[in-house]
Amino acid sequence: MGRAEVVKSAIVLVEGRGQALHLGEDSSLNLAQGAHLAARFAAAGFRTSLRFILDAGQSVEEYSVLPHLPEAQIEGYRRAVAGAADRDRARREVVREIRERHLAVALRARNGNGSAAIDDGLFFSPLVAEVGEPNPGVLEALERCRHPAVDGDRLEDYRRLLEEFRGRSYLDLEEEVARRALARWLGERGVEVEVGTVSRPPDGATSWFREPPVARLVAEDLALKERGAGVESFDGRLIGVFPAVPGNGNGRLYFNSPTSTRYEHRKVRVLPRDRFGILQLEGSERLTFDHLRELIAAQARGGTARPLGIKYPYLAPMIAAAIAAEATAKLRDGPVTVAFVEGYDDARDPLDGCLAEALPEQVRRCRFSARLALYRELPGLPGGLPLIEDWLQANAAGLFAVPIDEARLLA
Secondary structure (H helix, E strand, C coil): CCCCCCCCEEEEEEEECCCCCECCCHHHHHHHHHHHHHHHHHHCCCEEEEEEEECCCCCHHHHHCHHHCCHHHHHHHHHHHHCCCCHHHHHHHHHHHHHHHHCCEEEEECCCCCCCCECCCCCCCHHHEEEEEECHHHHHHHHCCCCCCCCHHHHHHHHHHHHHCCCCEHHHHHHHHHHHHHHHHHHHHHHHEEEEEECCCECEHHHHHHCHHHHHHHHHHHHHHHCCCCCCCHHHHECCEEECEECCCCCCEECCCCCEEEEECCEEEEECCCCCCCCCCCCCEEECHHHHHHHHHHHHCCCCCCCEEECHHHHHHHHHHHHHHHHHHHHCCCCEEEEEEEEECCCCCHHHHHHHHHCCCCCEEEEEEECHHHHCCCCCCECCHHHCHHHHHHCHHHCECCCCCHHHHCC
16 A cells, blocks of 8 residues: 655634724734735645634723723823712713724624623623724725825725624624635635634634633642642633623623633632723632532523623633644644744743644744834724725735745745
8 A cells, every 4th residue: 555645734723803993903914914924824734723812801991992002092091080079970971981992993882682781881891792883084084195105095995894894793703804804815726725813712702611621721720729839920820711700880881801810719700800900990809619600600601691702711722722632633734833823023932832842842833023123114093904904915924023044944
């Protein structure tokens, strides 16, 4: 019998979040880098897959708006809430101002049909977000934009895309923006590259907790925490879920992944938080470990009275495990390369360490990031990836912080 044909495989893993609603996202550079790498692998005869990560936990304002604003402006928002006689009203006014000034489309929480009543007057997780009406003020400002990276001729396409997704999941919009850009950049190589998401639950947060590897990860970690093992450091105390928590007496729930869930005095402490401390949220909640397990079990059954999401202490090893499983399966046919694209210059993601631990030693692992100088050339404006696709494609080969050694990469 003849020997089985050896097949070289490549898995390109790339960060992707926020590309639908802000022009200054590093994920836009990373997605362009991922497409460039995938096309080069495919051209060299690799069986190639591209997996992009959709972050479903932290509110859009906290990763697509506030990081691009001057610190003085963020501090002004903090003071407006901290110094208010009616803090709850001040919170909502600040959130409304941020959205009206800096989001190209309104977002609202998907409530009804027996689901929990999520408070969308505050920041909230994209897991439960749906697309509302386009923001005419922001779109008009984009029409006046004169920036070398922005293609004004694509604005009408972007406007139609926002209209098309009205009433649909925000994560659907994020995924579609990424997929369209990747298809355009890959061009004729697109038929040779399998594109898919990783970390996005197919039917909302409930499906995460039904997956056996995830259930095992959560169960084992909770058992360790309950015994007090490995909780000497702050990071060691963190628990990688975020439950919805009661709001400020209005009967609605605050649901956002900056909320801290951690081991404390043999119990679980939940503290509602926002990433930039603008909302000045107060109070906390103590749960027994058994109560948290009951909430997780209810979520796995599809319960929605009090939703839970998974955040990075669990999400990073989950993603790494999924990529490791794919790589392991492909090792049966031949050598495998995993290329991870994240951030810019030397910024490091915990996921990189998780990949190093999870991938079989036979898998070649590479890491790439974008040039900070090119990242800074992106306009710090609300908008979407469709408006800067051509600029990114023209600069694709030069986006990398360290130039690609193709001979070595494709060996």
